[in-house]
Amino acid sequence: MIELAESRSAHNYHPLPVVIASAEGAWVTDVEGRRYLDCLAGYSSLNFGHGNPLILAAAHAQLDRVTLTSRAFFNDRFGAFAAGLAELCGKDMILPMNTGAEAVETAIKVARKWGHDVKGVTEPNIVVMEDNFHGRTTTIVSFSTDPDAHDGFGPYTPGFRIVKYGSADAIADAMDENTVAVLLEPIQGEAGVLVPPDGYLRQVRELCTERGVLMIADEIQSGLGRTGDTFACDHENVVPDMYVLGKALGGGVVPVSAVAANADVLGVIKPGQHGSTFGGNPLACAVGETVVNLLKTGEYQARARELESVLFEGLRALPGVTAVRGRGLWAGVDIDPSLATGRQVCERLMARGVLAKDTHGSTIRLAPPLVVEAREIEWALAQLEVVLTGSELRTAEGRP
Ligand SMILES: *Cc1c(COP(=O)(O)O)cnc(C)c1O
Numbered sequence: 001m002i003e004l005a006e007s008r009s010a011h012n013y014h015p016l017p018v019v020i021a022s023a024e025g026a027w028v029t030d031v032e033g034r035r036y037l038d039c040l041a042g043y044s045s046l047n048f049g050h051g052n053p054l055i056l057a058a059a060h061a062q063l064d065r066v067t068l069t070s071r072a073f074f075n076d077r078f079g080a081f082a083a084g085l086a087e088l089c090g091k092d093m094i095l096p097m098n099t100g101a102e103a104v105e106t107a108i109k110v111a112r113k114w115g116h117d118v119k120g121v122t123e124p125n126i127v128v129m130e131d132n133f134h135g136r137t138t139t140i141v142s143f144s145t146d147p148d149a150h151d152g153f154g155p156y157t158p159g160f161r162i163v164k165y166g167s168a169d170a171i172a173d174a175m176d177e178n179t180v181a182v183l184l185e186p187i188q189g190e191a192g193v194l195v196p197p198d199g200y201l202r203q204v205r206e207l208c209t210e211r212g213v214l215m216i217a218d219e220i221q222s223g224l225g226r227t228g229d230t231f232a233c234d235h236e237n238v239v240p241d242m243y244v245l246g247k248a249l250g251g252g253v254v255p256v257s258a259v260a261a262n263a264d265v266l267g268v269i270k271p272g273q274h275g276s277t278f279g280g281n282p283l284a285c286a287v288g289e290t291v292v293n294l295l296k297t298g299e300y301q302a303r304a305r306e307l308e309s310v311l312f313e314g315l316r317a318l319p320g321v322t323a324v325r326g327r328g329l330w331a332g333v334d335i336d337p338s339l340a341t342g343r344q345v346c347e348r349l350m351a352r353g354v355l356a357k358d359t360h361g362s363t364i365r366l367a368p369p370l371v372v373e374a375r376e377i378e379w380a381l382a383q384l385e386v387v388l389t390g391s392e393l394r395t396a397e398g399r400p
Pocket of ligand 1: 043099100101102133134136218246247
C-alpha cells in the first residue's frame with residue numbers, strides 16, 4: 001500500500017510509515033491490527049474523537065436524505081447550522097466554506113471589501129505575523145515566512161505586512177491609514193504551538209479598536225475546545241471582529257469551515273461576490289450543527305482544561321525535553337537536538353503505539369482527541385520517556 005501511494009501520488013507529505021485502517025475515539029488501528037493512540041488528531045480536526053457517535057449519527061441520517069443542493073437553493077439544514085454557529089461565536093452571522101484555507105481567503109476578501117466599502121481604502125494592507133500558518137493557497141503562501149511553504153511559488157499577492165508575533169508595538173508600527181485588518185493565530189500551531197505573551201491578544205484588540213482595523217483570529221486549529229475554551233481568544237476575554245474556523249468544525253467527517261462576524265462586516269458581501277459550490281451543503285451543515293451542539297454543552301472544553309495538567313506536568317518532568325509550550329490538550333515539545341530529531345522521536349513513538357507529528361526539526365506536537373483519558377495520556381508520556389531515555393525496560397505492551 002505504501003509503495004503504491006508513494007509511487008502514484010505527489011510527495012507533498014512525508015508520512016510516518018503506518019497504514020491506518022480503522023479508528024475509534026482516541027485510538028487508530030493499522031492494517032496489521034496494531035493499535036496506536038492518536039496524538040495528532042488530524043491536526044485538531046478530530047477534537048471529538050474518531051467516529052464520535054453523535055456526529056456519525058447525524059452524518060448517516062443526512063446521507064439518506066439529501067447531501068448537496070448548492071447555495072442556488074436553500075436546504076433545510078443550513079439555517080440551524082448558521083444560527084447555531086453564529087451564536088456559539090457571539091456574532092450576527094457566518095459565511096460557510098469547506099477548507100481552512102478557503103475560510104482564510106474569505107476573511108481576507110471580506111476585510112478588503114470592508115476596507116473598500118466602509119473605510120474608502122483602495123490599496124489595503126493586512127498585518128500578518130512571522131511564522132504564521134494560514135493554509136496553502138497562492139495568496140496565503142505569499143505572506144508565509146516558511147521557505148518551504150513560500151519559495152518558488154511566486155509571483156506573490158501584495159498587500160501584506162509581516163511583523164514579529166507577540167508584539168503589539170510591532171503591529172502598531174506596521175499600521176497606516178490603509179491597514180484594514182490584523183490577521184493572527186491566537187496560538188501559532190504549525191510554528192510549534194507558540195503561545196504569545198500574556199496580554200498580547202488584549203493589546204491587539206485594543207489597538208485594532210483604536211485604529212478602526214479588523215482583528216481577525218484564525219482559530220482553525222486553536223478553536224473549538226482544543227485549548228480548554230471554545231476559542232483560544234477566550235483566555236484573554238478577547239472577541240475578534242472575525243473568527244476563522246475549520247478543522248474540528250467538520251467533526252472529522254467532512255471539511256467544514258466558516259468565518260463568523262457581525263453584520264457590519266460580513267454584510268459587505270453581496271450576491272455574486274463570493275461563494276463555494278460545496279460551502280453550506282446539507283451534509284456539512286448536519287455535521288457542523290452537531291459539532292456546535294457538542295461545544296454548547298461545554299463538556300469538551302472542560303475535558304481539555306482538566307487534562308491540561310496531566311499532559312503538561314508529565315511533559316515537564318521528562319528528561320531530554322528542553323521546552324514545553326501550549327494550552328489545554330495542545331502541546332509543542334522541544335526535544336534536545338543532541339538526542340534525536342523530532343522525526344526520529346515520532347518514528348520511535350510510533351513503534352511504541354503513539355502517533356505524533358514533528359514540526360521544525362526538533363519539536364513534536366501532541367494534540368490527542370479531547371475524548372482521551374488521563375491514564376492514556378500518562379501511558380503516552382511513559383512511551384515518550386522510554387523513547388527519550390533510550391531505555392527499553394518498558395515494552396510497548398500494556399496499552400490501556
Ligand atoms: C490547518 C490550518 C489552516 C488551513 O486549513 P486547511 O483545511 O488545511 O486548508 C489554516 N490556518 C490554521 C491555523 C491551520 O491550522
